[in-house]
Amino acid sequence: MIRFADRASLLAALDNLPAPCAVSTGAARARQAELTKPPGSLGRLEDIAVFMAGWQGTAVPRLHHVRGAVFAGNHGIAQQGVSAFPPEVTRQMVDNFMAGGAAINVLARCCEAQLSIVPLDLDRPTGDIAQEPAMSDAECLKALNAGAAVLTPETQLLFVGEMGIGNTTPAAALAAAAFGGDGNQWCGYGTGVGPDGLARKIKAVDRALALHHEHCTDPFETLRRLGGREIAAMAGAILAARLHRIPVLLDGFIASAAIAPFTARQPRFADHCIAAHCSAEAAHQILLERLGLQPLLRLGLRLGEGSGAALAVPIIRAAIATHGAMATFAEAKVARS
Template sequence: MIRFENRAAFAAALADLPGPDGSALAAARARQASLTKPAGSLGRLEDIAVFMAGWQGRTRPRAERIRAVVFAGNHGVAARGVSAYPSEVTAQMVANFEAGGAAINALTAACGAALSVVPLDLDRPTRDITREPALSEAECLEALDRGAAAVSADSDLFFVGEMGIGNTTPAAALAAQVFGGAAADWVGRGTGLDDAGVARKAEAVTAALALHGAACEDAFETLRRLGGREIAAMAGAVLAARHLRVPVLLDGFITCAAMAPLFAGNRDVLAHCLAAHCSAEAGHARLLDRFGLDPLLHLGMRLGEGSGAAVAAQIVRSALAAHDGMATFAEAAVASSVSGAS
């Protein structure tokens, strides 16, 4: 199991990242070239199959063991009126997840993913980031470890989601800290804020950046000061998945914001990730652009919970079904030189 015993261990894990299996990549590309279709005719489905082969180390990758984890945490900054809902809703939604009544329950069932829910000290919100760091060093390490512990090495595909009233505010702060720009460039309506609420959110982000910006000297310190328990847990989970060579689907704005400090520390950190979708939250498209990731879907979703990744998992399954199930030209006795004729 991957663990981050101290901040040095986290930094070392971020600095030394394994790559995909080159032999599996080459073999998967060769298989794609031999299948009964014109070259490139399945578009990104072909790229997805090759990507999955490289990270799974298999010429014919699979998506039989898809695992999803929703991390939940509460935020001190929520008391500043940056969400349309009170913090009590976080625990209520966790109960809904556990009872099977949320969107992520339905969507993971549809894509065949096993879902786990990890509440992180919901009775102990982070500190208000406009006044002090969100987490102590020990609390941040604990959250990173809780995330890493949620990843199974035998997973074929993994994705994370989150639940935390007010968490688009620290997400916007993380994005602004890493990539620059004014708070207004990164804040959005979140759970449905009115204009006054968006203004309060921008003010909170501006205050947090003024307080912590100069001290955000590395990925760990940025997460600790501006993030939250569920945000750090997602970062820990995705970094652990990299070390286990488990491919990842990235969900929405908050998930991607959790990756921003890691990306600043090592621009290769998301090489094992596919962007599941581009959400309707204002800063998500900007984050994906900074990461150089092209999302699989544009559906106007903004729920969080890992919901966009659950939908995109169906596309991955389709890509692998075609890659594995199609006949080759030789098997079908089809002449490859005329296979694309109409």
């Protein structure tokens, strides 16, 4: 199991990221050329099959074990009225997750994913990022390692989600710190805040950037100062997945923002990720472009929880199934021209 001992070990991991297996990638492409279909006729399904082959290190990948994890944390910035819901909803929704009654529970069952729910010190909100760092070094490391710990040896595909009232505000701040811009560019309506709430979000993000920007000299410090426990946990899980060569289905704006600091340091960090969808949050498309990812789905989602990623799992299953189970031209005795 991956564990980050300190800031230095996290940065060392980022500077030594594994790549997919080029031999397996080539073999998978060669197999695609032999299947009974016109070249390229299955579109992105073909690309996904080759992608999975490269990360699994085999010409014919399999998908038996999908792992989903939802991390929950509370934010000091929520007290500034940046959300349509009060902070106590975070714990109430965690109870709902545990009881199996939320959208992600239903969607995880539909896509046959094993789902973990990981609440992170819900009784202790992070610091208000407009006034102080979100977390101490120790708190940030604890959250990163909580994320890394959700991976199991049999995991072949990971998706992560979040629950944390107010967390689109730190997500916007992380995106701005990583890729430039201000609150006006990166803030949106989240789960339904009105124009006054949006104005408060923009102001809070701009204050946070002014306070912390000069100190955000590396990804750890950026996450520590501007993030949140559930955001750092998602980042830790996605980094650990890369280190284990496990592909990741990336969910919405907040999950994407969680890896923005990593991508600012390593532009190809998201090479093991597939963007499951583009959410209704206005800046998500911009963020995906910065990450170098094209979304599979556009369904107008803005729920979080990993819901968009869960919806995309059947597409990955279909890509792998067609790649592995279709007959070749030789097997089917079909003429190629």
